[in-house]
Every structure is written in C-alpha cells, then in structure tokens.
Amino acid sequence: MIHLKTEEEIQIIKESAQILGKAHGEIAKLVKPGVKTSVLDKVAEEFIRDHGGVPSFKNYNGSFPASLCISVNEVVVHGFPGNYELREKDVVAIDCGVYYKGFHSDSAYTYPLEGVDEKTLLLLERTYESLFKGIEQAKAGNRMGDVSHAIQSYVESFGYGVVRELVGHGVGKNLHEDPEVPNYGKRGKGVKLVVGMVFAIEPMINMGTKNVVQERDGWTIRTADRKPSAHFEHMVAVREDRAEVLTTHKYIEENYSFKWRNRSR
Ligand code: MG
Ligand code: MG
Numbered sequence: 001m002i003h004l005k006t007e008e009e010i011q012i013i014k015e016s017a018q019i020l021g022k023a024h025g026e027i028a029k030l031v032k033p034g035v036k037t038s039v040l041d042k043v044a045e046e047f048i049r050d051h052g053g054v055p056s057f058k059n060y061n062g063s064f065p066a067s068l069c070i071s072v073n074e075v076v077v078h079g080f081p082g083n084y085e086l087r088e089k090d091v092v093a094i095d096c097g098v099y100y101k102g103f104h105s106d107s108a109y110t111y112p113l114e115g116v117d118e119k120t121l122l123l124l125e126r127t128y129e130s131l132f133k134g135i136e137q138a139k140a141g142n143r144m145g146d147v148s149h150a151i152q153s154y155v156e157s158f159g160y161g162v163v164r165e166l167v168g169h170g171v172g173k174n175l176h177e178d179p180e181v182p183n184y185g186k187r188g189k190g191v192k193l194v195v196g197m198v199f200a201i202e203p204m205i206n207m208g209t210k211n212v213v214q215e216r217d218g219w220t221i222r223t224a225d226r227k228p229s230a231h232f233e234h235m236v237a238v239r240e241d242r243a244e245v246l247t248t249h250k251y252i253e254e255n256y257s258f259k260w261r262n263r264s265r
Contacts, residue, residue, distance in 0.1 A: 002170060002178045004196030009103065009172070010237050010246070013198060016053065016100035017235065017247045020107055023047045023096055025251025027068070031111050032257070033088050037070045040094070041081035044068050048098050056097030056104050056175045064219065069095040069108075071220075076163060076204050076212055076229040078219040088115040091124065093231040097175055104175045106200045107247035108233035112260050120207070120228055121260055123160065127205040127230035128261070130154045134183075134201045138236045138243035142193050148185025151203050161210030163229075166221065168202040171235055193238045198246070202233035 005013070026047045027040050045067040048055050055067030064078075071079035071093040072086070079093075086092060095108035110124050133150040152162050168181030179191045183203045206212075208227035215222065223229050236243040253261075 002191070002197060003172050004194065005172060005198050005237065006196070010198065012101045013103045013105055013172070013235070014246050016098050016103050016105040017107070019048060019051045019053045019100055020096060020098040020105045021248035021251050022051070023098065024094070024107065024109060024249070025255045027094055027096075028111075028252040028255035031086065031092060031094075031113070033086055033113060035086050037081040037084050037086065040070065041066045041068045044096055053098040053100040056099045056106065057095075060175065067096065069093075071095070071229070071231065073228050074222045074226040076206070076221045076223060077166060077231055078221050080217070080219065086113060088113055089117075091116060091120060091228050091230065093229070095231065095233065102173060104171050104173075105247060106171050106175060106233060106235060107249070108202060108231050109249055109252050110230045110232060111256060112258065114258055121263075122158075123205065123207050123228060124230045125261065126155060126158055126160070127203050128232050130203045130205065131201060131232045131234060134203065135234060135236055135243045135245060138193060138199075138201065138238055140193055140195050140238055140240050143188055144179060144181060144190035144193065145185040146187055147201060148182045148190065149187045151201075152184040155203065155205045161206035161208060163204040163206060163210055163212055165212055166204055168200045168233070170197070170199045172198060195238055195240055197238040198235060200233055200235045202231060204229060204231045
C-alpha cells in the first residue's frame with residue numbers, strides 16, 4: 001500500500017533530509033586515506049543525535065549494527081563500518097538515514113579516493129548521472145517503469161550491470177515502504193505516479209556483471225566478479241510537472257576535497 005504524503009509531511013521530510021545532508025557533509029570532511037570507517041559512523045551518529053534525529057539504520061530489523069552503510073570497492077551496499085582504514089584508489093559508498101519528527105530520510109553517495117583510475121571515475125559519474133535521468137521521469141502521470149527504464153537504458157549503454165536484487169523504495173513513517181523503485185524496467189509499465197508519492201531512487205550499478213552475492217554476515221552485498229560498484233541515492237516527491245528532490249548532496253560537494261566531478265577530461 002502506498003502512503004501519499006501531505007504537504008506538511010513533505011515539509012517534515014525535508015527537515016529530516018537537511019539533517020541528513022549535513023551529516024553527510026560532516027562525513028565528507030573526513031573521507032580520506034587512513035580514516036577508519038568506524039570513525040565515520042561515530043561522527044554521523046553524534047551529528048544526527050545532536051540535531052534531534054535518530055539514525056534510521058541503527059538496529060534496523062533488530063540487527064544492523066551501525067548508523068551508516070559503508071560499502072568499499074566491490075561491496076555494493078550494506079557494508080558495516082569497522083576497523084577497515086580507507087586507502088588511496090578506494091571507492092566508498094556511504095548510505096545514511098535520519099528519523100526526525102516521525103519521518104525518515106535516506107540518501108547515499110559514492111566517493112572516489114585520490115588515485116582512482118579514470119575507468120572507475122566514469123562508472124561513478126555515469127551512475128550519478130543515471131540517478132538524475134531517473135529523477136527527471138518521476139512526475140505525475142508517468143509510470144515507475146519510466147523512471148526504471150531511464151536509469152537502466154543509460155547505464156547499460158556503457159556496458160554496466162544493473163543490480164536486480166536491490167531497489168529503491170517509498171519512504172515516510174517507515175524507512176522502506178511501497179512502491180518499489182527498480183533500476184531496471186519498461187517504459188510505460190508499473191505503478192502510476194501521483195502527486196504526494198515520496199520515494200528514494202537509488203541506482204546500484206556494477207562495472208561488470210549485474211550479479212551479486214551476500215556475505216555470511218547476512219548483510220554485506222558484493223559483486224559476484226569482485227569488480228567495483230557505485231551507488232547514489234536521492235529522495236523525491238512527485239509533483240504535477242516534475243520531481244522535487246528532497247535530499248541534498250550539497251554539503252558533500254562543498255566539503256569533499258577531491259573535486260572529481262569537476263575534473264577536466
Ligand atoms: Mg534507500
Ligand atoms: Mg539509503
């Protein structure tokens with residue numbers, strides 16, 4: 001069942017998303033070789049709690065151990081923060097959620113560390129672009145398949161693999177609600193988009209095969225061929241003639257030292 005949001009609820013979600021965006025910005029200041037991923041997690045949790053929120057992921061399903069998912073290189077999503085220290089050439093996907101005044105927000109960004117090769121930077125850049133191809137389609141009157149198809153057709157044109165097992169999702173009083181937002185699909189198919197829908201669009205795109213495997217910890221998902229993967233996520237509200245992006249990567253882009261998206265090719 002899809003819970004449509006009122007204008008007031010969307011405003012609260014935007015407040016939640018501001019705390020989330022700024023938490024991402026605090027993390028961005030610290031992403032560099034030598035930092036332990038558990039430190040990033042601690043900083044995010046403290047920032048969220050200091051601003052009146054609760055980390056949405058902590059204890060999710062009674063078992064997720066952290067406030068961030070930190071997924072390095074061949075890990076697609078749901079990696080745990082821990083003792084691992086980031087290294088040059090890593091690509092590091094950081095996903096975070098905030099619960100505030102009864103509503104969740106959810107967004108993710110993949111950082112390339114200095115030294116990453118151009119081929120991997122292109123994977124990240126095109127995955128980022130695919131997110132916006134999807135967002136452009138998230139307007140009233142379209143179908144979910146229009147969003148899915150826009151993402152899939154763009155990234156597959158470069159030969160990348162689109163993960164099938166994990167999808168975007170509605171967000172509201174629950175972190176994961178209907179509708180599902182697949183990153184693959186057919187134009188004109190699927191749920192009809194109406195004003196008041198709020199959902200997360202989150203392409204998870206692999207350099208190689210689309211196939212993934214789950215590690216024995218029950219959470220960590222990695223590529224079957226151990227090639228790198230990228231993940232970017234925004235939440236949108238469906239409007240009459242457009243999608244409104246509710247989350248922000250602005251604080252990440254202000255604070256991350258490696259300006260990889262503005263590099264000259
Ligand atoms: Mg999500
Ligand atoms: Mg997320």
